[in-house]
Amino acid sequence: METLPPFRVATPATIAEAVAAAQESRAARFIAGGTDLMVNLRHGIGAPDVLIDLRGIVDLHGVWTDLAGTTVGAAVTLAELAGDAALAARYPAVAEAAAAVGAPAHREAGTVGGNLCLDTRCVFYNRSAWWREANGFCLKHQGSVCHVAPTGTRCHAAFSGDLAPALLVHDATVEIAGPQGLRRQALDALYAEDGAAHLRLAPGEFLTRVILPADSARSAYAKARARAAIDFPLAGVAVALRAEAGRVAALRVAITGTNARPLLLAGTEALLGAAVDVDAAWLERLGKLVQKQVQPMRTTLLAAQYRRRVAAALAQRLAATLAGAASQAHAA
Amino acid sequence: MQDTQGTPEVRVFRLNGRPHAALVADHVLLLDYLREQAGLTGTKRGCDGGECGACTVLIDGRPRLACLTRAQECAGHDVETIEGIGAPGRMSALQRAFHERLGTQCGYCTPGMVMAAEALLRRDPDPDEAAIRAALGGNLCRCTGYVKIIEAVHDAVGTPR
Ligand SMILES: Cc1cc2nc3c(=O)[nH]c(=O)nc-3n(C[C@H](O)[C@H](O)[C@H](O)COP(=O)(O)OP(=O)(O)OC[C@H]3O[C@@H](n4cnc5c(N)ncnc54)[C@H](O)[C@@H]3O)c2cc1C
Ligand code: SF4
Ligand code: FES
Ligand code: FES
Numbered sequence: 001m002e003t004l005p006p007f008r009v010a011t012p013a014t015i016a017e018a019v020a021a022a023q024e025s026r027a028a029r030f031i032a033g034g035t036d037l038m039v040n041l042r043h044g045i046g047a048p049d050v051l052i053d054l055r056g057i058v059d060l061h062g063v064w065t066d067l068a069g070t071t072v073g074a075a076v077t078l079a080e081l082a083g084d085a086a087l088a089a090r091y092p093a094v095a096e097a098a099a100a101v102g103a104p105a106h107r108e109a110g111t112v113g114g115n116l117c118l119d120t121r122c123v124f125y126n127r128s129a130w131w132r133e134a135n136g137f138c139l140k141h142q143g144s145v146c147h148v149a150p151t152g153t154r155c156h157a158a159f160s161g162d163l164a165p166a167l168l169v170h171d172a173t174v175e176i177a178g179p180q181g182l183r184r185q186a187l188d189a190l191y192a193e194d195g196a197a198h199l200r201l202a203p204g205e206f207l208t209r210v211i212l213p214a215d216s217a218r219s220a221y222a223k224a225r226a227r228a229a230i231d232f233p234l235a236g237v238a239v240a241l242r243a244e245a246g247r248v249a250a251l252r253v254a255i256t257g258t259n260a261r262p263l264l265l266a267g268t269e270a271l272l273g274a275a276v277d278v279d280a281a282w283l284e285r286l287g288k289l290v291q292k293q294v295q296p297m298r299t300t301l302l303a304a305q306y307r308r309r310v311a312a313a314l315a316q317r318l319a320a321t322l323a324g325a326a327s328q329a330h331a332a
Numbered sequence: 333m334q335d336t337q338g339t340p341e342v343r344v345f346r347l348n349g350r351p352h353a354a355l356v357a358d359h360v361l362l363l364d365y366l367r368e369q370a371g372l373t374g375t376k377r378g379c380d381g382g383e384c385g386a387c388t389v390l391i392d393g394r395p396r397l398a399c400l401t402r403a404q405e406c407a408g409h410d411v412e413t414i415e416g417i418g419a420p421g422r423m424s425a426l427q428r429a430f431h432e433r434l435g436t437q438c439g440y441c442t443p444g445m446v447m448a449a450e451a452l453l454r455r456d457p458d459p460d461e462a463a464i465r466a467a468l469g470g471n472l473c474r475c476t477g478y479v480k481i482i483e484a485v486h487d488a489v490g491t492p493r
Contacts, residue, residue, distance in 0.1 A: 034402070
């Protein structure tokens with residue numbers, strides 16, 4: 001019995017070979033751990049003639065740190081990332097987010113690049129081919145109507161990767177390889193608010209590295225999910241906070257699972273300067289900012305309103321904990 | 333490039349401790365290769381892909397899902413299935429603990445559970461209950477209610493494997 005339609009696998013050893021392999025076929029797809037793409041292929045979503053396995057490229061491996069910051073290869077697995085004590089000490093949210101992905105076997109195979117380029121998710125999309133066909137397909141793939149927002153013209157499937165928000169609060173840059181060579185851009189600029197086209201990558205482009213600048217902010221990540229042992233986030237929140245002289249000097253909040261892209265919260269400047277033993281009114285303002293900017297739709301089994309509120313609650317909880325720790329450090 | 337799709341090629345890897353040559357096309361899942369071509373039906377197919385852990389095998393000693401892995405990508409690696417654990421008539425300590433603690437009922441999830449637990453015990457010979465639960469987090473069981481499984485892994489801790 002064959003579960004998948006035939007395809008060939010290319011195993012480039014260098015970035016240049018991978019770029020060249022992608023130009024040989026329009027239907028080629030990049031693959032790393034396959035824990036997202038193989039599931040979709042099994043569901044009849046996409047029919048590549050060639051899969052280009054990026055994991056044989058040495059330049060895509062390794063985590064290294066210098067004074068300027070930390071660089072993470074796109075083919076580093078989530079298990080490697082979660083087990084990196086030096087990284088956890090510098091960027092706690094990143095290690096926490098990596099450890100919160102799926103179950104151990106997903107983290108052994110799943111990579112940083114695959115997690116950042118994860119397809120968006122929706123209860124009408126992550127289904128077998130016969131299920132989707134019986135339901136008339138949908139706007140995101142093969143169909144014309146969105147079952148979540150039938151009068152709308154775009155897909156609201158949610159970006160549900162755990163790593164992106166943790167990297168966003170640490171101001172990550174990504175390095176991208178393609179026919180034009182290597183380029184770097186802010187991770188935030190990789191994404192667009194469109195569930196059917198959420199990645200701003202040109203054909204033949206792939207991620208090679210993630211670069212985290214040195215950062216003295218403390219950070220944390222938390223996610224709400226249906227089953228604690230193994231699940232995508234219904235909402236996942238990363239917060240990074242830095243205190244100076246007893247005041248909140250920097251605050252970054254990023255959210256996954258609620259929008260078609262990971263969302264870097266705007267307007268947090270208004271919360272700076274407050275005494276670091278933050279009060280209920282400050283947390284209330286933070287919660288309002290989150291509730292206003294997240295746009296959960298009925299793409300999961302749980303109600304959108306729940307995801308909106310849980311995102312705000314997680315942001316408040318993490319910010320309160322980080323601020324509390326900074327406040328104690330200041331008092332000591 | 334297109335004309336080579338679906339053409340089997342020889343892939344060499346270790347399978348349960350022995351060198352193994354597989355004649356297999358690139359798109360064939362490790363799960364299908366093991367069950368349909370290698371005759372190793374201990375590795376189970378329990379879901380549509382990635383959700384249940386019944387297909388858990390070890391690759392280079394780490395837990396991996398055979399239903400999301402291609403046989404092709406195993407080339408040069410060390411693959412272990414439930415058939416490589418213990419021997420007929422001689423259960424491993426972990427298998428004996430599953431047996432004695434009633435950690436197995438219908439048995440469908442058991443190969444995956446044993447492989448996930450085996451991976452844990454090789455990495456951490458003395459796991460606490462939280463570590464056991466985390467290691468088995470991706471393995472579904474519809475019979476036991478998990479308690480007996482966790483007790484079984486606990487029992488196997490400290491016994492020579
Ligand atoms: C049951 C289950 C539970 C899961 N739970 C979670 C969860 O809780 N949180 C979570 O975040 N994820 C979860 N996942 C999804 C997945 O396991 C992870 O996101 C993983 O990190 C994906 O990485 P990968 O290397 O396996 O990706 P792949 O499947 O190899 O690739 C995913 C996508 O990214 C593209 N891609 C891969 N590498 C690159 C690159 N370097 N540059 C450009 N594009 C690239 C591929 O073309 C593909 O479109 C779960 C999956 C399953 C099956
Ligand atoms: S949000 Fe609409 S278009 Fe997008 S996957 Fe769901 S049903 Fe399809
Ligand atoms: S069959 Fe592999 S996870 Fe279910
Ligand atoms: S014993 Fe039946 S599924 Fe676990």
